[in-house]
Amino acid sequence: MIFALLGVASVSHYLVVGAILFSCGVVCMAVKRNALGVLMGIELVLNGANLNFVAFGSNYLAADGRSPLGLDGEVVALFVILLAAAEAAVALAITLNFYNNHATVDVDRADDLHG
Amino acid sequence: MNQASFGIPVSLFASVTIDWHGFFFLLFAAIACISALMVVLSDNVVRMALHLVLSLGATAGLFFLAGAEFLGAMQLMIYVGGTLVLLVFGVMLTAQTQLVSLRTPAGDRVIASILAAALLAVLVQAAFSIESWQKPGQGMVSAPTATPLGMALVGVRVDQHAEEGLLEPKGGYLLPFEIVSVHLLVVLIGAAYLARAKRRRVPRPVDLVASVDSVEPTFSGNSDTTVSGGSE
Numbered sequence: 001m002i003f004a005l006l007g008v009a010s011v012s013h014y015l016v017v018g019a020i021l022f023s024c025g026v027v028c029m030a031v032k033r034n035a036l037g038v039l040m041g042i043e044l045v046l047n048g049a050n051l052n053f054v055a056f057g058s059n060y061l062a063a064d065g066r067s068p069l070g071l072d073g074e075v076v077a078l079f080v081i082l083l084a085a086a087e088a089a090v091a092l093a094i095t096l097n098f099y100n101n102h103a104t105v106d107v108d109r110a111d112d113l114h115g
Numbered sequence: 116m117n118q119a120s121f122g123i124p125v126s127l128f129a130s131v132t133i134d135w136h137g138f139f140f141l142l143f144a145a146i147a148c149i150s151a152l153m154v155v156l157s158d159n160v161v162r163m164a165l166h167l168v169l170s171l172g173a174t175a176g177l178f179f180l181a182g183a184e185f186l187g188a189m190q191l192m193i194y195v196g197g198t199l200v201l202l203v204f205g206v207m208l209t210a211q212t213q214l215v216s217l218r219t220p221a222g223d224r225v226i227a228s229i230l231a232a233a234l235l236a237v238l239v240q241a242a243f244s245i246e247s248w249q250k251p252g253q254g255m256v257s258a259p260t261a262t263p264l265g266m267a268l269v270g271v272r273v274d275q276h277a278e279e280g281l282l283e284p285k286g287g288y289l290l291p292f293e294i295v296s297v298h299l300l301v302v303l304i305g306a307a308y309l310a311r312a313k314r315r316r317v318p319r320p321v322d323l324v325a326s327v328d329s330v331e332p333t334f335s336g337n338s339d340t341t342v343s344g345g346s347e
Contacts, residue, residue: 009140009180012249015242017144017177021170023235024151027227033217034160036205040167043198044151047174050190058252060182065253071263071274074183075288078264081186081193082295086302088198092205093309100313105209106217 011062014055022048035095035105039088046084053077140180146173158216164203171195185261268292 021044028041057073059066067073099105150170154163171194178187243249263274270287 009137010249010251012242012245013140013144014177014181015248016239017147019235019238019242020148021151021174022238023231024148024155026234027155027231030230031155031219031223031227033219034214036160036202036209037163037217039202039205040154040163043167043194043202044154044170047171047194051174051177054178054181054183054186058181058183060180061252063247063250063252071260071267071272074186074260074264075267077183077186078189079291079295081189082299085193085198086299088201089306090302090309092201093306095205096208096310099209105214 009061011055011058014051014061018048018051018055020048021045021051033106033108035098035107035110036092038107039091039095042087042091043084046080050077050080053080136180139176143173143176143180146170147177158218160206160215160217161210164199164206167202168195168199171199183260185259185264 025041025044025046025048028044029038030041032038032041053069053073053076055061055073057067057069057071057077059070061067095105098110102109147170150166150173153166154170157163157166171190175187175190175195178184178190263272266273267287268289269292270289272287
């Protein structure tokens with residue numbers, strides 16, 4: 001059973017790992033009450049997407065030894081990493097500002113604009 | 116289970132050719148998925164950060180296994196070394212006792228789990244829907260990707276010259292590179308502006324809470340927060 005699994009590292013398996021990371025990230029974004037937990041969910045989602053980009057762009061995993069996406073997948077994944085860093089910096093600044101003003105990081109308490 | 120546990124050492128000695136690529140793929144994939152699950156299931160934000168480090172590090176290992184070694188290094192340096200350190204600093208700056216673990220209501224958890232299972236089922240079904248994705252790779256060792264990536268970012272696609280005729284030559288990424296660099300500059304200024312220390316006439320709520328805590332060490336939690344780790 002285990003050896004039947006060992007022979008495989010195909011694009012599909014990378015996609016499955018990416019799907020699991022994505023689903024975990026979506027749940028994390030939805031249910032966490034700590035603002036930093038929501039941020040961690042976003043990081044997980046971006047990583048799942050990155051994994052898909054890399055898997056599709058990898059010549060190593062392609063069935064015919066040459067992926068149709070080529071280097072573009074890695075370039076897009078690189079941009080995603082950079083933008084995730086930028087997003088984390090701004091979101092953390094907003095979270096700290098919110099913490100300074102409200103003395104909490106509970107996103108359920110961020111209802112000042114509630115009608 | 117017994118058969119499997121007996122089967123492994125026998126076939127280990129019988130055939131020495133272990134698929135190390137598959138082995139490390141399974142190892143890193145298991146670490147990434149289990150750590151991601153632990154991020155979701157844990158209520159303590161410090162443990163969530165730790166598990167997120169593990170998950171992203173294992174993802175970097177998967178990048179290495181897919182032949183994207185430059186991207187794996189960038190994942191380790193930027194994500195694990197930069198973004199997560201930033202997050203951990205955020206955790207430390209906001210780590211009051213009652214905020215470290217905010218408990219999620221059980222009903223939300225159940226609904227989210229059902230929705231996530233449905234989403235996961237759709238995604239996994241889609242992942243196995245194309246036949247050419249399921250075939251294991253040829254294991255072609257590709258050239259180092261750092262130089263083609265760097266040249267593509269300044270607009271020259273050296274990887275396209277080597278395979279001329281197979282694909283239409285695509286453009287480089289000079290404009291997205293410029294946009295991202297300006298975007299990073301804007302983000303730097305914006306983050307510094309948002310997080311700067313402001314001069315205040317009235318004391319901040321944080322300071323009020325801190326002073327109350329110092330006067331009255333016993334914390335009386337309200338209904339929706341839970342206190343964890345009471346040892347001070």
